Amino acid sequence: MSLEPQELSYLKSKIGREPSSTELQIVAAEWSEHCSYKSSKKHLKMLPMTGPLVISEKGYDSGVLDVGGGYVITAHIESHNHPSAIEPYGGAATGVGGVIRDILSAGTRPIAIFDGLRFGNIEKDKHARWLFKNAVSGIADYGNCLGIPTIGGEVEFDDCYSNYALVDVAALGFGKKENLIKNHANKGDLLILMGGPTGRDGIGGSQFASDLLESEDRSAVQIPDPFIEKLIIEAILEARNHKLINALKDLGGGGLSCAVSETADSLGIGIEMDVEKVHTKEKGMNPEEIMISESQERMLVITNKQKLKKLQVICKKYNIICSVIGRVTSGNKMHVKKGKKTFADISTEIVANAKLLDRPSKIPTYLKNIQKEKKIATIPNISKTLMKLFSSPNIASKIWIYSQFDHEVGIRTVIKPGQDASVLRLDNGKFLSAKIDGNPKHCFINPREGAIGCFEEACRNVICTGAKPIGMLDHLQFGNPQDPEIFWTFLETLKGLTDFANYFQIPCIGGKVSLYNETSKGPIKPTPLIGVLGLIEKNPQISQKVEPGDCLVIIGTTKNELGGSEYYEYIHKFIGGNCPKVDFSESKKNMKTVLELINKKYLKVVHDCAKGGLAIAASEICMTNQIGCNISLDKVPHKTQEPERVLFSESHSRYLLVLKQKNLSKVKSIMKKNKVSFGVIGKFSGKKIQFNKEKKSLADVSVDKAEKIWLNSLREMVLVG
Amino acid sequence: MKVGVIVFPGSNCDRDMFHVLRDVFHFDTQYFWHEKGLPKNIDAVILPGGFSYGDRLRAGAIAAHSPIIHDIQKISEKGIPVLGVCNGFQILVESGLLPGVLLKNNSLNFMCKWTSLIVKNNETPFTSQLKINQKIPIPIANGEGRYYVDEDTLKSLKKNNQIVFKYAEVVNGSTDKIAGVCNENGNVVGMMPHPERAVESEINPIDNKPSSKIFESLLNNMGVYQ
Numbered sequence A: 001m002s003l004e005p006q007e008l009s010y011l012k013s014k015i016g017r018e019p020s021s022t023e024l025q026i027v028a029a030e031w032s033e034h035c036s037y038k039s040s041k042k043h044l045k046m047l048p049m050t051g052p053l054v055i056s057e058k059g060y061d062s063g064v065l066d067v068g069g070g071y072v073i074t075a076h077i078e079s080h081n082h083p084s085a086i087e088p089y090g091g092a093a094t095g096v097g098g099v100i101r102d103i104l105s106a107g108t109r110p111i112a113i114f115d116g117l118r119f120g121n122i123e124k125d126k127h128a129r130w131l132f133k134n135a136v137s138g139i140a141d142y143g144n145c146l147g148i149p150t151i152g153g154e155v156e157f158d159d160c161y162s163n164y165a166l167v168d169v170a171a172l173g174f175g176k177k178e179n180l181i182k183n184h185a186n187k188g189d190l191l192i193l194m195g196g197p198t199g200r201d202g203i204g205g206s207q208f209a210s211d212l213l214e215s216e217d218r219s220a221v222q223i224p225d226p227f228i229e230k231l232i233i234e235a236i237l238e239a240r241n242h243k244l245i246n247a248l249k250d251l252g253g254g255g256l257s258c259a260v261s262e263t264a265d266s267l268g269i270g271i272e273m274d275v276e277k278v279h280t281k282e283k284g285m286n287p288e289e290i291m292i293s294e295s296q297e298r299m300l301v302i303t304n305k306q307k308l309k310k311l312q313v314i315c316k317k318y319n320i321i322c323s324v325i326g327r328v329t330s331g332n333k334m335h336v337k338k339g340k341k342t343f344a345d346i347s348t349e350i351v352a353n354a355k356l357l358d359r360p361s362k363i364p365t366y367l368k369n370i371q372k373e374k375k376i377a378t379i380p381n382i383s384k385t386l387m388k389l390f391s392s393p394n395i396a397s398k399i400w401i402y403s404q405f406d407h408e409v410g411i412r413t414v415i416k417p418g419q420d421a422s423v424l425r426l427d428n429g430k431f432l433s434a435k436i437d438g439n440p441k442h443c444f445i446n447p448r449e450g451a452i453g454c455f456e457e458a459c460r461n462v463i464c465t466g467a468k469p470i471g472m473l474d475h476l477q478f479g480n481p482q483d484p485e486i487f488w489t490f491l492e493t494l495k496g497l498t499d500f501a502n503y504f505q506i507p508c509i510g511g512k513v514s515l516y517n518e519t520s521k522g523p524i525k526p527t528p529l530i531g532v533l534g535l536i537e538k539n540p541q542i543s544q545k546v547e548p549g550d551c552l553v554i555i556g557t558t559k560n561e562l563g564g565s566e567y568y569e570y571i572h573k574f575i576g577g578n579c580p581k582v583d584f585s586e587s588k589k590n591m592k593t594v595l596e597l598i599n600k601k602y603l604k605v606v607h608d609c610a611k612g613g614l615a616i617a618a619s620e621i622c623m624t625n626q627i628g629c630n631i632s633l634d635k636v637p638h639k640t641q642e643p644e645r646v647l648f649s650e651s652h653s654r655y656l657l658v659l660k661q662k663n664l665s666k667v668k669s670i671m672k673k674n675k676v677s678f679g680v681i682g683k684f685s686g687k688k689i690q691f692n693k694e695k696k697s698l699a700d701v702s703v704d705k706a707e708k709i710w711l712n713s714l715r716e717m718v719l720v721g
Numbered sequence B: 001m002k003v004g005v006i007v008f009p010g011s012n013c014d015r016d017m018f019h020v021l022r023d024v025f026h027f028d029t030q031y032f033w034h035e036k037g038l039p040k041n042i043d044a045v046i047l048p049g050g051f052s053y054g055d056r057l058r059a060g061a062i063a064a065h066s067p068i069i070h071d072i073q074k075i076s077e078k079g080i081p082v083l084g085v086c087n088g089f090q091i092l093v094e095s096g097l098l099p100g101v102l103l104k105n106n107s108l109n110f111m112c113k114w115t116s117l118i119v120k121n122n123e124t125p126f127t128s129q130l131k132i133n134q135k136i137p138i139p140i141a142n143g144e145g146r147y148y149v150d151e152d153t154l155k156s157l158k159k160n161n162q163i164v165f166k167y168a169e170v171v172n173g174s175t176d177k178i179a180g181v182c183n184e185n186g187n188v189v190g191m192m193p194h195p196e197r198a199v200e201s202e203i204n205p206i207d208n209k210p211s212s213k214i215f216e217s218l219l220n221n222m223g224v225y226q
Helices: A005-015 A022-028 A082-087 A088-107 A127-145 A226-241 A255-267 A288-291 A305-317 A349-353 A382-391 A440-445 A445-463 A484-504 A564-569 A584-599 A613-625 A644-648 A660-675 A703-718 B014-024 B069-078 B087-094 B151-159 B211-219
Strands: A065-070 A070-079 A109-119 A150-157 A166-176 A192-194 A248-249 A271-276 A298-303 A322-329 A333-338 A341-347 A413-415 A420-423 A430-436 A470-477 A508-514 A526-537 A553-555 A603-607 A629-632 A653-658 A677-686 A688-693 A696-702 B002-007 B028-033 B042-049 B082-084 B101-103 B111-119 B135-142 B146-149 B165-167 B176-183 B186-191
Touching: A005 A341, A005 A349, A022 A255, A022 A288, A022 A341, A022 A584, A065 A470, A065 A508, A070 A088, A070 A470, A070 A508, A070 A526, A082 A127, A082 A166, A088 A109, A088 A127, A088 A166, A088 A226, A088 A298, A109 A226, A109 A420, A109 A430, A109 A526, A127 A150, A127 A166, A127 A703, A150 A420, A150 A430, A166 A430, A166 A470, A166 A526, A192 A226, A192 A305, A226 A298, A226 A305, A248 A255, A255 A271, A255 A288, A255 A349, A255 A653, A288 A333, A288 A341, A298 A305, A305 A322, A322 B002, A333 A349, A341 A349, A349 B165, A382 A613, A382 A644, A382 A696, A382 A703, A413 B165, A430 A445, A430 A613, A440 A445, A440 A526, A445 A470, A445 A484, A445 A526, A445 A584, A470 A484, A484 A508, A484 A526, A484 A584, A526 A613, A553 A584, A553 A613, A553 A660, A553 B069, A564 A613, A564 A644, A584 A653, A584 A660, A603 A613, A603 A696, A613 A629, A613 A653, A613 A677, A613 A688, A613 A696, A613 A703, A644 A660, A644 A688, A644 A696, A644 B176, A653 A660, A660 A677, A688 A703, A696 A703, B002 B014, B014 B028, B014 B211, B042 B069, B042 B087, B069 B082, B082 B087, B087 B186, B135 B211, B146 B176, B165 B186
Parallel strands: A109 A150, A271 A333, A470 A508, A629 A688, B002 B028, B002 B042, B042 B082, B082 B186
Antiparallel strands: A065 A070, A070 A166, A109 A166, A192 A298, A192 A322, A248 A298, A271 A322, A333 A341, A413 A420, A420 A430, A430 A526, A470 A526, A553 A653, A553 A677, A603 A653, A629 A677, A688 A696, B101 B146, B111 B135, B111 B165, B165 B176, B176 B186
């Protein structure tokens, strides 16, 4: 936990003297990869970050979108991987807490949580099961207590996360544009630390997160207290209503060091503070510990003397400690004292801006042959394979997880978890749709196309609810960036996302980079996680009950793209092959067509084709509606021959539509007009899911049996093993 | 005529309940912070859901000692309607205003799902517009929602018609599938499911009319007990 030798000499040359030990600790925290983005910052600028709806303000930790009628949405994404890998309950819980405070920092009320979780093979590995179960409990206990609904997410299991965990949390906020906190500060303003006491928990957490996970440094994991966080949310929003806050910043990675230096740097002010004024959990903490502690549930507030009294009254009401720890000065230095003695006096511009790196990159050798196809033995019994896939932890229903999250509180949840994307109603009469998606199996085989695929999948999911994508969040998770091969996969991912964002004009409104995600067996697969927000002006696409006689239509072409598919990896244990690639113009055409059909109210159900391919997507419609369907592969537009490939390919840009027979001709004429490839592939009736080709039955399974396995297997795996 | 929504530190369904009372059913609605007293002219009081004091000790145990509980007890003795939902129910039980206890669910997990209630008593101020055995689609969201009473108490609950709602299915292991009870007088009602989450068609995927009757019953009974 210290600076690299070249960073130390850079620091010395900048300040022209030896740094004090407190200064060293402050700088080491702030220059950690986690806080400074020193490896990634130069490259992240390639992503488009502006757009007609994007509002940019100084010093925000979350992205802001104008959704009309005087209202804004705020959004942010964070991860808590290292802590969750050691202590999954506390790590996941504090991950929720941190991203919620980022939303709060803009002066908006948090209204939704999403979580993206990744673990090792829970079927075989008890430790992975333990991590999974406790991370879910941590998120549930924290989010439920706050009264913020967890309305969506995704979970994936892969051997590359053995003995490790990725816990990503995204949060959304909502508020009036006029209530946004416009960060500003004047000389003489007061620096206030609000919330829980500062302790020795989470010491050096950000540096710990910027290192390889070789030792279990439990003291670097923070301790969660959602009750205090809830009180802070209410106190801050009440103070915001009374205009008592000039500037606001969450204390996250790097603790006070980071919050103070970044606030001062972004506002162009100096700050003088006294660590003796900081309320602590225990006596005898030294200035360094106080400056880099990452104790949770703390906010930094800048206000003035006139407003202080009112702020103290609010804090007293909620029983929240608020300490005046310093003041705003002219100049640009952070001056840290203990009583009268100075411990650090250093330019915030230096502290807040680590020297950015140009890491070398090189195409990984493993990629050379990975896209080669392997001759896959034909499977004798596709029905059996289908049943096996329903029980795969990556495909099985996630109801065991989301039923532990209060997804109704706040009474906004129009489309609930378990569907393509969740939808919230807003106070301006519009609806917000949101989804997060990742796919490390694809990303490993082709980092660029895999990342684009995650982005497109998240778009498809919000499109399925009738929403137009308006913003994107990216969370880029990789191994050690000092390895040029890993850094290459990071750059490829970023380039892919940038191309897609530019083509579809979806601005990136927030993101996070998490590096050094390695286990004893090596780096994780490239794991970008993409969140997409969509806006619905009037009517969300709410699924209607599927009835006998309804038609099943597919939009989009099925290609020979099974690389990274659940079929190759779960059934055939083969990692490799053609990774699905998004054809941008086909993608755009299909999105537009689906939205047009939704707006014309022709569709009963719209479902995205993703993991497990057409076979799984069609079965999911059958299972959730408890109705059978007879599906003919002859009508599926495809560029591959073997029936297994048509059934299980994970090609992008595909949608399944369910409609009444009487709407079919109108729907067909719109699809023809828009020149999309489509097929009317099935008819619903009875209680069996049947796939046929040239009148020959390929698979025939009972809806009830399939549903039972699909609904229960994840819970059974966790509880029984 | 005024309805009070009581806010404890950690309440988190207070704003939802307030919205439903004021914007959907047009009650004159006011928040009351747990340290405040209640005015004399209050016509009904609702304790909303949430995690008062972070569920420390036991759900509702600390809030049951809030200063406002004393006032709630006084008005309840006068026959004024009091409703506790979820954590509000737990607080009423912990403060002794309602019988029984609420234990951890059988699954040992927090559970959020839609279920159905069956009306068993339509003589309370919150159920008078409902029919006996009428079904109400409604969501639950709790970790400590398993209602428990011993056999003798169950007998007396039945005898005094104190079982207000039952679940239509086995949800969490509650004694006799009980989801909501009232005091002997019938004016204090507690229930684990969330009626405020079920009264607007936009967010209720099944049917919002039955749960709306809970609030319509109160509207009909406003001022009757003053």
